[in-house]
Amino acid sequence: MLYELQKQSxxxxxxxxxxxxxxxxxxxxxxRIDILIESKLVLEIKAVEYIxxxxxxxxxxxxxxxxxxxxxxxxxxxxxxxxxxSRVINGYL
Numbered sequence: 001m002l003y004e005l006q007k008q009s010x011x012x013x014x015x016x017x018x019x020x021x022x023x024x025x026x027x028x029x030x031x032r033i034d035i036l037i038e039s040k041l042v043l044e045i046k047a048v049e050y051i052x053x054x055x056x057x058x059x060x061x062x063x064x065x066x067x068x069x070x071x072x073x074x075x076x077x078x079x080x081x082x083x084x085x086s087r088v089i090n091g092y093l
Contacts, residue, residue, distance in 0.1 A: 001035070001043075001045075002014055002035065005035075005037060010037055010038055011037070011038050011039070012035060012036070012037055012038075013033075013035070013036040013037075013039075014034070014035055015032050015033070015034065016032065016033040016035075016036045017029055017031070017032055018030060018031040018032070018033065018062070018065050018066070019031075031061070031062065031065065033062050033066070036066070036068075039066070039068070040068055040069070040070070041068065041070055041071065041072065042059060042062045042063055042066065042068050042070070042071035042072070042088075043071070043072050043074060044058060044059045044062070044071065044072070044073050044074070045074050045076070046073065046074065046075045046076070046077070047075065047076045047077045048075060048077055049077060051073060051075050051086055055073055055086075056073060056086065056088055059071040059072075059073050059088040060088055060090070063088065063089075063090040064090060068090065069089065069090045070087070070088070070089060070090070071087075071088040071089075071090075072085055072086070072087060072088070073085070073086040073087075073088055074086075
């Protein structure tokens with residue numbers, strides 16, 4: 001997937017680390033985004049039996065922390081690729 005995205009001349013960051021910053025407290029490696037595209041789209045990759053609300057909440061957290069508006073939660077444990085894609089919009093679960 002990364003190869004195909006980079007082939008399209010997109011800026012792709014894999015395993016993008018996000019810190020938690022609260023007042024004077026800074027935790028450097030608090031979160032890790034699977035793929036961040038053009039600093040606009042968060043991709044979270046899973047291979048699980050079911051996508052549950054905590055998976056979507058995880059993507060929403062990443063969206064809020066990065067200021068991105070759109071995230072895709074992709075579950076490769078589905079019969080078709082299309083069935084495994086869930087869209088998450090910043091502000092809505």
